[in-house]
Amino acid sequence: MIPELGHFALILALCLAIAQSVFGLIGAWRRQPEWMAVARPAVAGQFVFVALAFGCLTAAFVGNDFSVSYVALNSNSALPTFYRVAAVWGAHEGSLLLWIFVLATWSLAVAALSRSLPDTFIARVLGVLGVVSAGFMTFTLATSNPFLRLLPPAVDGNDLNPLLQDFALAVHPPILYTGYVGFAVAFAFACAAMLEGRLDQAWARWTRPWTIVAWMFLTIGIALGSWWAYYELGWGGWWFWDPVENASFMPWLAGTALIHSLAVTEKRGLFRSWTLLLAIFAFSLSLLGTFLVRSGVLISVHAFATDPARGVFVLTFLTLCIGGALSLYAWRAPKLGSSAGFELWSRESFLLFNNVLLVIAAALILLGTLYPLFMDGLDLGKISVGPPYFRAVFLVPMLPLLSLLGVGMHAAWKRARLADLKRPLLIAVIVALVVALTATLWFFGRVTVLATVGTTAGLWIIYSSLRDPVSRLRKHQSLSAAVLGMSIAHFGVGVFTIGVAGVEAYKIEKDVALKPGQSVTIAGYDFAFRELRNVEGPNYHAIEGEFDVTRNGQLVRVLQPQKRVYRVQTSPMTEAAITVGWTRDLFVALGDQLGNEAWSVRIQYKPLIRYVWLGALLMAFGGLLAASDRRYRSVRVTEPLPTGSTARDAA
Amino acid sequence: MTPRRKRLVVVLSVLAGVGIAAGLVFRALSENMMLFYDPSQVVGGEAPHERPFRIGGMVTKGSVTRANGSLEVRFTVTDFKHSVPVTYTGVLPDLFGEGKGVVAHGRLTREGVFAADEVLAKHDEKYMPPEVAKSLKGTPPQGAT
Numbered sequence: 001m002i003p004e005l006g007h008f009a010l011i012l013a014l015c016l017a018i019a020q021s022v023f024g025l026i027g028a029w030r031r032q033p034e035w036m037a038v039a040r041p042a043v044a045g046q047f048v049f050v051a052l053a054f055g056c057l058t059a060a061f062v063g064n065d066f067s068v069s070y071v072a073l074n075s076n077s078a079l080p081t082f083y084r085v086a087a088v089w090g091a092h093e094g095s096l097l098l099w100i101f102v103l104a105t106w107s108l109a110v111a112a113l114s115r116s117l118p119d120t121f122i123a124r125v126l127g128v129l130g131v132v133s134a135g136f137m138t139f140t141l142a143t144s145n146p147f148l149r150l151l152p153p154a155v156d157g158n159d160l161n162p163l164l165q166d167f168a169l170a171v172h173p174p175i176l177y178t179g180y181v182g183f184a185v186a187f188a189f190a191c192a193a194m195l196e197g198r199l200d201q202a203w204a205r206w207t208r209p210w211t212i213v214a215w216m217f218l219t220i221g222i223a224l225g226s227w228w229a230y231y232e233l234g235w236g237g238w239w240f241w242d243p244v245e246n247a248s249f250m251p252w253l254a255g256t257a258l259i260h261s262l263a264v265t266e267k268r269g270l271f272r273s274w275t276l277l278l279a280i281f282a283f284s285l286s287l288l289g290t291f292l293v294r295s296g297v298l299i300s301v302h303a304f305a306t307d308p309a310r311g312v313f314v315l316t317f318l319t320l321c322i323g324g325a326l327s328l329y330a331w332r333a334p335k336l337g338s339s340a341g342f343e344l345w346s347r348e349s350f351l352l353f354n355n356v357l358l359v360i361a362a363a364l365i366l367l368g369t370l371y372p373l374f375m376d377g378l379d380l381g382k383i384s385v386g387p388p389y390f391r392a393v394f395l396v397p398m399l400p401l402l403s404l405l406g407v408g409m410h411a412a413w414k415r416a417r418l419a420d421l422k423r424p425l426l427i428a429v430i431v432a433l434v435v436a437l438t439a440t441l442w443f444f445g446r447v448t449v450l451a452t453v454g455t456t457a458g459l460w461i462i463y464s465s466l467r468d469p470v471s472r473l474r475k476h477q478s479l480s481a482a483v484l485g486m487s488i489a490h491f492g493v494g495v496f497t498i499g500v501a502g503v504e505a506y507k508i509e510k511d512v513a514l515k516p517g518q519s520v521t522i523a524g525y526d527f528a529f530r531e532l533r534n535v536e537g538p539n540y541h542a543i544e545g546e547f548d549v550t551r552n553g554q555l556v557r558v559l560q561p562q563k564r565v566y567r568v569q570t571s572p573m574t575e576a577a578i579t580v581g582w583t584r585d586l587f588v589a590l591g592d593q594l595g596n597e598a599w600s601v602r603i604q605y606k607p608l609i610r611y612v613w614l615g616a617l618l619m620a621f622g623g624l625l626a627a628s629d630r631r632y633r634s635v636r637v638t639e640p641l642p643t644g645s646t647a648r649d650a651a
Numbered sequence: 652m653t654p655r656r657k658r659l660v661v662v663l664s665v666l667a668g669v670g671i672a673a674g675l676v677f678r679a680l681s682e683n684m685m686l687f688y689d690p691s692q693v694v695g696g697e698a699p700h701e702r703p704f705r706i707g708g709m710v711t712k713g714s715v716t717r718a719n720g721s722l723e724v725r726f727t728v729t730d731f732k733h734s735v736p737v738t739y740t741g742v743l744p745d746l747f748g749e750g751k752g753v754v755a756h757g758r759l760t761r762e763g764v765f766a767a768d769e770v771l772a773k774h775d776e777k778y779m780p781p782e783v784a785k786s787l788k789g790t791p792p793q794g795a796t
Contacts (some may be wrong), residue, residue, distance in 0.1 A: 383687065392679040573745055601742070
């Protein structure tokens with residue numbers, strides 16, 4: 001009964017989503033208050049029914065209802081309850097339902113927190129969100145219904161993919177989706193502004209916190225995925241330029257450009273049409289990401305489904321959404337342009353460069369990700385574009401971006417006087433270079449160009465990001481949450497850069513053959529293979545190795561990597577053992593039995609790798625602080641617009 | 652700076668940037684494009700010796716051998732018409748196994764042995780690399796540009 005209830009709830013939610021979009025959009029167009037008034041309750045109703053549907057699927061998983069095909073394929077009675085809940089989004093159908101649930105939650109938040117916005121505007125925003133929501137619900141109901149029954153019911157389930165039985169991966173999809181889908185709000189705001197024919201600084205002020213919060217979730221989601229790949233896949237890398245990683249990274253780059261461009265639009269009323277375009281791009285890339293992952297067009301570790309019907313549907317939906325938004329843009333954006341000028345040395349210029357470079361980075365990744373598809377589609381051969389391409393081309397826009405960041409943070413709007421800053425920043429570069437050289441030489445015993453450039457840039461950005469808040473605090477001046485958030489996020493960029501430079505330049509990865517009793521020395525650490533033993537888990541059994549890691553005779557840690565075999569899916573799984581440190585991670589993973597009691601063992605030394613994720617978390621935290629700034633909460637926009645603006649209403 | 656000169660500086664720097672970037676991108680793309688060949692094409696001599704490429708197929712049943720206690724492993728990759736011997740030194744992925752799909756990246760030696768530096772097996776036992784599935788279905792072999 002429960003699955004049917006869920007199915008029915010989803011159909012009702014679809015009807016409400018259609019009502020929400022029709023009444024919202026047409027009501028705003030015809031200026032009918034009674035029609036527009038329907039949008040908000042429709043959003044609430046849609047949320048209730050989507051939540052009900054989601055709850056029903058969760059209940060089917062927790063209650064081990066193997067008469068539901070999706071549950072039977074992705075769960076098992078021996079699966080711990082926590083993972084049974086996580087299994088809801090463990091495959092295609094459920095993760096779509098999660099997408100819809102997240103969108104319904106965002107829509108509800110927009111509906112609840114937008115009392116101060118003009119009625120026609122919010123009706124249009126909710127209408128556009130309703131269109132997106134209705135599209136995804138139709139997709140789910142038509143091609144990927146998670147509530148379908150299995151006749152006869154399965155005795156037990158096929159179990160969740162063992163790779164997904166992990167804490168980080170259990171929470172990774174909801175957080176990532178919150179980010180992905182959050183760009184739908186920015187997209188809806190952009191579409192509403194174009195429909196309204198009105199885009200002023202107040203618009204940017206409404207849009208900014210929503211976009212920053214979405215971006216924050218996306219940042220955390222990507223960091224979690226990277227962390228998971230590091231310890232769970234047994235490979236020990238933190239980024240593989242896998243198509244699905246790229247699929248989440250491209251919206252992030254576009255979103256990062258968007259939050260910076262919104263700053264210019266809010267403060268100076270400039271870059272308006274560009275901001276609109278970025279909002280469309282960020283959401284389009286999120287949709288494209290969904291398409292790439294869900295259709296199985298690009299095969300990678302993450303792709304669950306290889307169903308062409310789904311691909312065609314998502315592609316059509318994608319074309320309609322992006323095509324519609326871009327046509328609207330072509331029609332309306334010329335009316336919304338801005339005309340104020342700014343000097344070459346000004347914060348506007350720096351943010352313009354930031355935007356150009358981030359968009360270039362996203363475009364290069366898009367090119368590398370889609371190139372194999374084009375080649376295959378044109379019958380020019382089966383090729384793949386490897387990580388070396390991405391590594392090389394990503395540095396092209398990133399190095400100038402990092403070097404501009406340190407200066408740009410201090411540039412004033414309109415016209416910056418950077419003369420006073422020249423000396424301290426130049427001295428800071430030299431100090432950063434010296435510190436980078438001595439630190440890497442002292443720590444790792446050798447110097448590489450990449451490590452030196454990266455560490456110098458990172459240290460410089462850290463200094464530059466601290467300069468302003470520290471001097472303000474010294475003078476007992478107030479520090480707004482927005483400025484503090486910006487500083488912390490940029491501080492995070494510096495930390496991230498240092499982490500990347502360190503781990504990429506000085507990592508050591510070694511595959512060795514070891515018998516119990518033997519040992520090997522890597523980066524000054526002795527790894528002694530003590531013994532092997534059998535371990536029984538709740539739904540797997542494992543062979544566990546014990547390694548004593550010592551340095552100069554001192555025990556650092558006992559590491560216990562496992563080779564697991566899950567009982568249902570019988571696939572072997574490597575559980576790496578990692579000891580975490582401020583300066584390095586040590587990583588041991590068991591490979592295969594080589595005969596003669598010997599095992600292949602992968603041992604890795606990863607200096608500074610924690611700073612990669614720490615940097616990402618700092619960026620996210622900075623975003624959170626900035627979004628919580630007081631001025632976004634002063635709901636009615638009563639303050640005078642900043643001087644020098646030429647905001648003109650095209651309406 | 653006069654507005655005119657300013658515009659000139661901006662335009663020139665943008666052009667230079669775009670030019671350099673485009674050159675680097677296409678060099679990187681052509682250098683890092685990895686072609687895919689199936690065993691029949693390799694046996695037929697279509698695959699290059701001078702540059703690395705990827706080979707894909709099924710691991711022949713009974714072909715995986717190891718020198719006792721050593722990291723070096725040998726197996727053959729087959730598309731059920733022809734097969735190519737492969738050597739690899741290192742830890743194999745979890746789902747590597749006889750009779751399962753595999754994609755290896757490496758170079759072809761003069762002796763016709765594929766020396767792999769990377770072996771990929773999909774983290775799903777039902778998975779077959781798309782290229783492998785295609786070549787096993789007997790679509791006309793393609794791959795060289």
